[in-house]
Amino acid sequence: MSPKSKKLFNIIMLGVAFMFMFTAFQTCGNVAQTVITNLNNTNFHGSGYTSMAIIYGVFSASNLISPSVVAVVGPQLSMFVSGLFYSIYIAVFIQPFTWSFYTASVFIGIAAAVIWTAQGNCLTINSDENTIGRNSGIFWALLQSSLFFGNLYIYFAWRGKTHISESDRRTVFIALTVLSLVGTFLFFLIRKPEESNTLEEEVSSTDESIVDNSSVQSKATRAVDAFKRSIKLYFTKEILLLSVTTAYTGLELTFFSGVYGTCIGAVNRFGTEEKSLIGLSGIFIGIGEILGGGFFGLVNKDNRFGRNPVVMLGIVIHFVAFYLIFYNIPNDAPIASFEGTDNSAYMNPSKELAIFCSFLLGLGDSCFNTQLLSILGFLYSEDSAPAFAVFKFVQSICAAVAFFYSNYLLLQWQLLIMAVVGFFGTISFFTVEWEAAAFVARGSDYRSI
Template sequence: MNPETKKLLNIIVLGTAFMFMFTAFQTCGNVAQTVITNLNHTDFHGSGYTSMAVIYGVFSASNLISPSVVAIIGPQLSMFVSGIFYSIYIAVFIQPSTWSFYTASVFLGIAAAVLWTAQGNCLTINSNENTIGRNSGIFWALLQSSLFFGNLYIYFAWQGKLHISENDRRTVFIALTVISLVGTVLFFLIRTPEESNSEEEDADASTDNLIERTSGQSNMTRAVDAFKRSIKLCVTKEILLLSITTAYTGLELTFFSGVYGTCIGAVNKFGTEEKSLIGLSGIFIGIGEILGGGIFGLLSKNNRFGRNPVVMLGIVVHFVAFYLIFYNMPNDAPIASIHGTDSIAFMEPSKEVAIFCSFLLGLGDSCFNTQLLSILGFLYSEDSAPAFAVFKFIQSVCAAIAYFYSNYLLLQWQLLIMAVVGFFGTLSFFTVEWEAPAFVAKNTDYSSI
């Protein structure tokens, strides 16, 4: 087997492992608040929203230490250990207690930062400038397909259920824990790639500046150096403008991955299908993500019209979704009790409209994320690690904030916050995109900051 084939196989294994892990975790996040609502009449007193706020808050802070962890123990072992903590978090729901639930949330936040840092490293060392687009696309498609399988199981398993019993909960979360562990074990199938002579020469030529900066330095020194560059990036005009767009992706990530499924599961007017519709909603979010990611991920490479039209499409799609959700879903749905809500918005709640909005949320999210990744890679191609660290930091902080206020705010206020931030985030993205060519021409040696 030639080196290029081995690298491609590594990418497929990496994507498959993430597919298994996030089939379990994303399904867990989608149903967590609904399950917990059915638990809170017992000795357990927790909140799925608060748990996610803790996870994303710790995740944002842990981005500062994750490069050191990956540098010391390597990407493969980093992903395996992180996967164990993902599995532990899911397993907590089998027999939940408040202290173990929130403790697992803290450790998962740390594990998530290490996991995604290691994933980026693994993707990079198994790609070159000619294959990075293809490999990223393969990984994206496999990762987002995780939204199908777990949610499809929820749709059929919870069909006709008005209350999630202890047996229902245990069955689901035992299955999800096993699925997560399968994905974790798959990381051991990733092999160290072999370089051909020409690839080694190209790699040596492209990393001369990095070697000059890091030779003779310890892992911790390099981590501190990367942290300093990230701090300097934070105060640049381009990052400050893109931070508004990034903040919006954190807010809407929280909404479509945790809040909206809870809203659907709380609407009593949906009858016996209200719980199973949570799974169907996740499936259609995944369809929107994969469709948008596939189309716009490819367009971002050769689109002569630039990134702005895709971002414009994303905000229009999201505004349509927000309006339909506001019109269709009861205002108290995000914070409804165990008995759900009998309230009606401006129309009789429609299952078809609710699921269509799920598709729109996924499609719009993919528009923003593909173009943000594209413009960051374009602006900071010589020193992308600090730029992407800032991106993940801002996104996870805003996701944590959104999960926190989701405990208290009615649906209309959550939609209003996203609409306002999304509007200004779109304008700020347009500004950076218009100035991007001039920025790159002026800062060809920006990596020296």
């Protein structure tokens, strides 16, 4: 197998492994709050929104140290061990207890920081400036296929049900746990690329190490170097601007992965299909993500137009989706009780329109995330681990904030927050993209403001 073919194989295997894992995890996140509100166990007092807030809060803090962790143990082992913690979190739902639910939330937050830092590095070292756009699209399309398969099962398993029984819950989460474990073990099929530096070499490639005659640094030194480079990267102009865009992806990630499905499941006017519609919503989010990831990956083969048109398309799609959701879904749907809501918005709630909005949310999200992955891999090809750690730090802390306020804010305010941050995030991305070529020509000098 040629070096190029081996790198492409690695990208595909990375995407397939994440597809299995996140078929389990994203389906779990999509139905968690609905499952919890249907629990018969009165001793359980957990909240799906609170759990996700804990996960993303710990996730954000852990991104400060994740490059150091990955530098010590390596990207492949990092992804494998992190995958085990994802499987443990999902398994908690088989027989949930409040203490185990929140404890697992903390550990998966740490695991998420490590696995996404390792993923970003694996994507970068198997790409170059000509293939980073294509590979980002391939990975994103495979990853988001997870939304299709898991939610398709939810749709058929819960169709016509207004209450989720213990038997229904256990069957679903045993299957999801097995899927997560399959994806975890697939990481061992990723091969070391030829003509490419490993993560340990990459994160330790400071200016000092170039002139240093010693060829091997201690693991402790590499870990410290990775941490220093992450902190230094936080205060560069490019990262600060991209942080606004990344913040928006964190807010809308929370909305489409946890809040919107709950809203649909709470609308009593949808009838007996309200619970199965959660799964159908996830399916169409996944279809939007897959189509966007695949198409924009192909578009990125031709860099004549840059990344800005794709991001512009993404924000327009999301603004249309937000307006239609505001018009279709009752304001109190995100915070409705177990009984749901009988209210309506500005029209009688339409199942077809609700599912169409799911597709738009997924398509718009793929516009932003494929271009963010592409521009980070382009700008920081020599420092991918710290760069992707910063990206996930900002995204996860904003997701945590969004999951927290989702417990309290009406739908209209959640949509307004996303619209405002999305507008400024788009402007920030444009600014960085216009200067990207000049930045790479200068070299990654970490120019601070």
